[in-house]
Amino acid sequence: MVTSRDVARLAGVSQSTVSYVMSGRRSISPETRRRVEEAIETLGFQPNAGARALASQRSQVIGLVVPFAPGADMTGVLPFIETITKCAREEDHNVILATEDEGAEGLTRLSDQSLCDAIVLMEVGSKDPRIPVAAGLSVPVILIGVPDDPAGLYCVDLDYTLAGRMAVDELASSAHDRVVLLGYPRDVMARDVNFVRRFLRGAEESAAAHGIAYVEVSPPDTSRAGAEAALDEALTEQGPGGGRLGLVVPDPQLIQPTLQSLLDRGLVPGRDLSVIGLCTDRTAETSTPPVTNLSLEPRDVSRRAMRILFRLLNHESVPTASTVELVTPRLTLRQTSLPAR
Amino acid sequence: MVTSRDVARLAGVSQSTVSYVMSGRRSISPETRRRVEEAIETLGFQPNAGARALASQRSQVIGLVVPFAPGADMTGVLPFIETITKCAREEDHNVILATEDEGAEGLTRLSDQSLCDAIVLMEVGSKDPRIPVAAGLSVPVILIGVPDDPAGLYCVDLDYTLAGRMAVDELASSAHDRVVLLGYPRDVMARDVNFVRRFLRGAEESAAAHGIAYVEVSPPDTSRAGAEAALDEALTEQGPGGGRLGLVVPDPQLIQPTLQSLLDRGLVPGRDLSVIGLCTDRTAETSTPPVTNLSLEPRDVSRRAMRILFRLLNHESVPTASTVELVTPRLTLRQTSLPAR
DNA sequence: CATTGCTGTCGATACGCATCGACACCCCCG
């Protein structure tokens, strides 16, 4: 192993000088700097992470807690991980992974063992039991998702209320007469996840504002049969015909089954009715047919979270007065939207 | 911050005794052990990771290099990450993430900075430029995927050759007359990925062995249009009718488009022909209709890799003489298989 | 009783780096 002492010896300077060359925390003469950098290059010196962390009280590591819990919707988790990792690297930090199923102890472990300088907590639930613990840690914590009580922690999330509103707004403005919201399956509803409530509220509000007919049906699960059942309920209740129907499907897993069920009934999305999904663009592009969607913007959300995080780490002031930052979803029209009339 | 010295003071022992209680590397009297453990509990002591790493030359961290490169197939990466992380935690290790786009430097960084004790390298290509670098690192490296020259490194992967053989074996044994292999898109073929070649070879071999008609067509890309084009080529060439046709689709991204294209032509998978996909079970279950598939077994592959890894770290002998460990795929019949005749 | 061999504990040290205080040197100004 090459140490900074080896570099110092080769460059003919002291070890501390090497350290100052690398950190830039003291001025160094151009000549010395050159010699040291040359020595670093020659020896291929890389500072020992443990020693650095021990001496500086900074691990240069970000803890990322991901939802691997069984049953959690893992669709679209990857873009978050990807973006967060890349943002971290841009700031010369590394990412250490923890899984949701470790619960609150996972958080204290990361923090108390000085494994990381900050924590990003993904997929935060309404009354997430980790929140009070997170609030008491010695490292800053950024939440992706908005709990009922953020306990002063910084939160970033998609603006689900706005997403719900945008979905119905779009349908209303393209002359649809009625909206059916194909809700989340019962088990998701039972978990009382925050963003579900927010989305539904936004959709309802918009429907009310536009004076447009609005019903909400909950499928038993996200299977093909679940979609069938929900559609049965939705369509028989109102009759299949008459007017322009808009279907809003906020659960990504339900989109493909729903589209398929519609086709089986001879109802072609984009010809006989509109379908708007809430899912990643990738999911929307690859569904058959490609579905008009509101993007979950995982990259934007992640980037915003990381910006806050590094501002906190660098003791810069965090500009927003608010503790909750919401990202605006993006609507992309694809093949499942009825043409304007 | 609570240190082992604090624990020692409270327990009335020396710091080194605390360390020995925790590591179990020297015998400790029951009475002393009790007092120390009580003190640890009381203070909520967690050893400082950096200090521990510095002193013991062990970071208790596994480096995981994931394929986030643009264009890489990210489908199914998550189960690998999940399983690897969980295996690591079972052995009291953490996982640090690196992205493929850091290339070989990412590997030397992880190793030379002593950020981790071992590295898992995912999605290794045939002539992956990282292999020679990996072979020279001071930490063990486990590959997921098999390069042309493993350079003495341990590799774990699905047995793609067997998968190809199993696909055609299944079709042959269920009285199919001919097999069309809807290959990988041209850009994947161009990258000359190892597992693609292996799968195709297995399929060819089996077809030859069974004396069954076999053609292979390559779609331009994984879009719907790409699937259409490939199907056009495959079906016109042989005519749509006559005998029992089996379609093998090894690219997960191509499966849904292909199924859809078939349905559009009035060809119902499971009634008019058979379709076998190579994809995760999850993908197979959620396709419409659910496709008979050979599983990629990400959990098995990951677990095998981690077992080797920890054996290496614990200086246990690694049992296999061979450096390459292949996992047997699992065939699951679903709705796209023709009933036996 | 002297010796040997354990068992259980302690003190000291090393790990590699960051940082603080000291200080030698030089330049500029009085």
Add this chain to the structure above:
DNA sequence: CGGGGGTGTCGATGCGTATCGACAGCAATG
């Protein structure tokens, strides 16, 4: 020509843990 204020470098120290050698106490042995 003397003093003051930078500038650039160094030595020393500390971060918190693991581990080595030492050794006190005790039991078993000849």
